[in-house]
Amino acid sequence: MKKNHFFSKLLFIAFLVITLSNVYAQKINTVFHNADNLFLYGKTKPTATRYHRIDTATYNDLPNAVKKLLTHSAGMAVVFKTNSKSISAKWCVTNAKAANNLTPIAQKGLDLYIKTNGKWEFAGVGRPSNVCSEYNIVKNMDNGEKECMLFLPLYDELKSLEIGIDEGSTITSLDNPFRKRILIYGSSIVHGASAGRPGMAYPAILARKTGLYFMNLGISGNAKMEKAAARMVSEITADAFVLDCVPNPTPQQIKERAEYFVKTVREKHPKAPIILVQSIIREQGNFDLEVRERVKKQNEEITAAFNRLKAAGMKDIYLITAEKLLGNDGDSSTDGTHPNDLGFYRMAEELGPQITKILSSYNIH
């Protein structure tokens, strides 16, 4: 029965090939882990709701618009280590309407960076679909250990987040990879409009480039330096303060509020450098003479307030002027007001060295 023997051998080989190719092609399961246990970069202080930036219950006199905007997860990122070849996420935000000057990725999505040779390098985004989304951010990676940082939605409230990794791989929290603490209080521009993805808001670029812990307190359209906001900012533990809020208050409000605001911060932080930043030159003002004039007046008022503070003897305050922040080709914004990623890149290139130079003289580096 030689023939029979041959066939059974053939059958066995066929069986082996099918089994092996099944094993090879087998879909690796994704296991989701709640991100609540991972280090959360960008927090100003602990909050009752994890992904809120400030517990506004403590600041009842803040305008409601400000309170709402502080529920956005702008500028925050979860930081972790994994040896998974693939990274996914499941997350929920609110049903807030899509902004017409933001990509949904920036407004409601996620943005992953992995450390390579000491540098945070872009790895992939989480594209939102609905209130709750699931997305494979990156796959087909090598199986080494990776230090990861996942930036959270800029313009929505993050309700929950889970990180998905390959079955059999591990995920652990990382210690805070950033040094010191620098608070940026500011307008929609600090908040992140109109970055294309969450990690392109300029405070996030500065953090990745410098290794410093920048806290994003951008409050879109509402960084108007109210007394309650001054108290809120002053009660944040920080080594330095950047106030990039000039685009929001009227020139008159700047005149009335800026000195009080700075003095309130100074009272609680006698030695911390406080850096004022003029408003970017809005590209809408290329032809709209009223917008151009308004920005000019805002910048005159913040300069005047700065000069009065200096004249009154306040030390450790600085003013960064606007003229070079966005370049001068008129192509740095999405809508004439909010920097696009070219604008944010230029802001980081221009503001970054000026800020870090000041901070260095305080041993903040």
Added chain:
Amino acid sequence: MKKNHFFSKLLFIAFLVITLSNVYAQKINTVFHNADNLFLYGKTKPTATRYHRIDTATYNDLPNAVKKLLTHSAGMAVVFKTNSKSISAKWCVTNAKAANNLTPIAQKGLDLYIKTNGKWEFAGVGRPSNVCSEYNIVKNMDNGEKECMLFLPLYDELKSLEIGIDEGSTITSLDNPFRKRILIYGSSIVHGASAGRPGMAYPAILARKTGLYFMNLGISGNAKMEKAAARMVSEITADAFVLDCVPNPTPQQIKERAEYFVKTVREKHPKAPIILVQSIIREQGNFDLEVRERVKKQNEEITAAFNRLKAAGMKDIYLITAEKLLGNDGDSSTDGTHPNDLGFYRMAEELGPQITKILSSYNIH
């Protein structure tokens, strides 16, 4: 009755003041003009439906996806002159779903430039709200004559467009302000993903910077060099052809189709330079080894096809390589594939001089 006389004088003055201040504060009405009579930059040839890029009825063998994408107004702009201090628009697109890697301004909105000292300068955007939108793009301008160029939605079909100007001011069409004709056939990147506003897609930047008439034949995800597409491209009147489609076909498709495609164009245009462009290095491939490998193979195949064409004696063909197109910091995309405005700026800075150098040697400048 001296007293009476005084009061009637006072009354008269009060009346005058009220009348004059009413005149001063009077809202200037906006008058809308159909844009159908204005010069339309970016057209490849006349079409039955004004804002379609190609009459696909003529190319029935094109895939349906390609036909649909050619109804998008990507890369086109209406060009006009006005002395209005304010420019508005009313426009309608379809109810196509918002893309998650585009701003609604880029996908369905408008983007205005005004010529200043010979340069096209950004003036404002039209923010879409719904299927039909009305928006004041710019106001408070001086009352001089302005040469205007309004870029149309990148990723939707424009159904109608009206330009609004101040009552009493004028609007007239401009002659084509661009020289020569250069056709760019390409992927979603040529099509304009992920520009923040319509005028930031790289063919539009190149047009503004060089004064050359670039025609955008970006066909998102579907520039796969089919025979029907080769015929369509070859039948466009142009002085030069740029083929930036490598991201869409598989390496195998490039191997099978690229030479036929180029030869088909060459047959109809014996002397026109044909410039092949390698695929941008996708940032998703920073960590996704399969994406990295796929892009590498696509670029190897287009290079091999180029070399075979050269070896077979074809003249006037060029290959632009990818390595510098997006810089190397990994921050040039919105989603790992599609350039953000930093990416498009870099592409224009890198591709622009290489393309114009080639074109110059053919007296295309």
